[in-house]
Amino acid sequence: MQCKQIGGLKHLSDLGLFVQRLLARSRLTEEEQHAIMALPTYEMEVRARQDFVPLGEETDYCCYIASGLVARVGQVKNGSRQTTALHIPGDMADLHSAVRPIGIGGLTALTDTLILRIPHAAVRTLGRDFPAIAEAFWRDCILDAAILMQWAVNLGRKDARSRLAHILCELAIRYGGGRGYPLLEFDLPMVQEQLGDAAALTSVHVNRSLKTLRQERLVTVRGGIVQIHDWQRLMQAGEFDPTYLVADTFPDRQKRLVFQ
Incomplete structure (x- = not known):
């Protein structure tokens, strides 16, 4: 892993996708948006299948996904891993x-990935100086908690076909910008083993379930590309309700409880 500092005003666009994600749910002034994008960052290139935050390690920085695909993972005694979340650029x-x-x-990179490390001290100082930013950060963490809860239900109560359909629906919404409009074709450079880690399935079950979804003309996953043919029926197959992702993105629900 290589790491170099790239922070400061010269790189205001680096955190642009993150600011967009925050603005979907929170109201921030131009000054506050500028302050977020001016956070100091340290660039780290991570190769595919490489851990960059080991299990249980204490860190002094946050990790922003600038490009690539990242999995949050847990591990049991025999070395088997369970993916508990997928993180995309932004x-x-x-x-x-x-x-x-x-x-x-x-945290492990599923593909070659570019990470921007942001020191905890800078994040905390920003929250102290701009309470509305601290509120937006808090709301963003609640979104991650909502995703985790839905994944627990997905893995615990659904069959293989529904699990995969749900994961693909979630990613379609998130790659589409997280405001309720799915992206019907997107890159998903995950091998079947990695999809199995996300859906708690063997590679054989993943292969069979994706074949079933394709034969039903719902979705095709081939060569690292997802093509959704029937969005409504794919949602039905995954028992997918996007409310947990988009409920607070409508203009009348975007929040700012702190006023300065």
Whole structure:
């Protein structure tokens, strides 16, 4: 892993996707948006299948996904891993670590990935100086908690076909900008083993379930590309309700409880 500092006003666009994610739910002034994008960052290139935040490690920085695809993972004694969340560009994968530095699970790159490390001290100072930003960060962490809860239900109560359909629906909404409009074709450079880790399935079950979804003309996953053919029926197959992702993105629900 290589790491170099790239922070400051010269790189205001680096955190632009994260600011957009925050603005979907929170109201921030131009000054507050500028302050977020001016956070100091340290660039880290991570190769595919490489852990960059080991399980249980204490860190002094948050990890922003600039490009690539990242999994949050847990592990049992025999070495088997369970993916508990997927993080795409624009996500601050462990924003919560600014106040709870000991990692909740580990972070691993599923593809070659560019990470921007942001020191916890800078995040905390920003929250102190701009209370509305601290509120937006808190709301963003609640979104991650909502995703985790839905994944628990998905893995605990659905069959293989429904699990995969749900994961694909969630990613379609998130890649579409997280405001309720799915992206019907997107890159998903995950092999069947990695999809199995996300859905608690063997590679054989993943292969069979994806074949079933394709034969039903709902979705095709081939060569790292997802093509959704029937969005409504795919949602039905996954028992997917996007409310947990988009309920607070409508203009009348975007919040700002702190006023200065």
